Amino acid sequence: MHEKKIKYIGSELKEKLIGVTRVCKVTKGRRYFSFSAIVIKGNENGIVGYGFGKSKEAPDAIHKAGEQAKRNLCKVYISNGTVPHEQESKYGGARILIKPASDGTGIIAGGPIRAVLEAVGLRNVLSKSKGSSNHHNVIKATIKALSFMRDVYLIAKQRGITIKKVYDG
Secondary structure (H helix, E strand, O other), X not given: OOXXXXXXXXXXXXXXXXXXXXXXXEOOOOEEEEEEEEEEEEOOOOEEEEEEEEEOOHHHHHHHHHHHHXXXXXXXXXXXXXXXXXXXXXXXXXXXXXXXXXXXXXXEOOHHHHHHHHHHOOOOEEEEEXXXXXXXXXXXXXXXXXXXXXXXXXXXXXXOOOXXXXXXX
16 A cells, blocks of 8 residues: 555544444353444544544444554645545445545535545545445545645655646656
């Protein structure tokens, strides 16, 4: 994967709970319940991470997911409140398409994709989820697509040329 994991020393990360699932294991004597949680954390300025946590109690699962999300943070390039270019990504059976949008469009996305895009701090984006609607895979595919984004300045620096030459070809 192309994710650029970063260490973030800030307390202004906003946490968004995507879902809590109750799992039941039935044995001969009784039923055992456990919980799993999905959490997105971001600073709404280009940094986002996700975490999955499991525990016997729901609050513990949410806390574990939040801690894991802090460890999985990655940097996303934002240009004028939208993504720099169109990007497609796939994780498992989930396929994600993210496109830049003009000012005033808003976030056109559903479910977990919207939560990730809001946590990153994007304001104008078009997106489409194709294939599987599994929350885990959709989140991973979205963050994978966002981690592949590059802005013009980064491309120019990597190629060792000026920005004018990037546009001219």
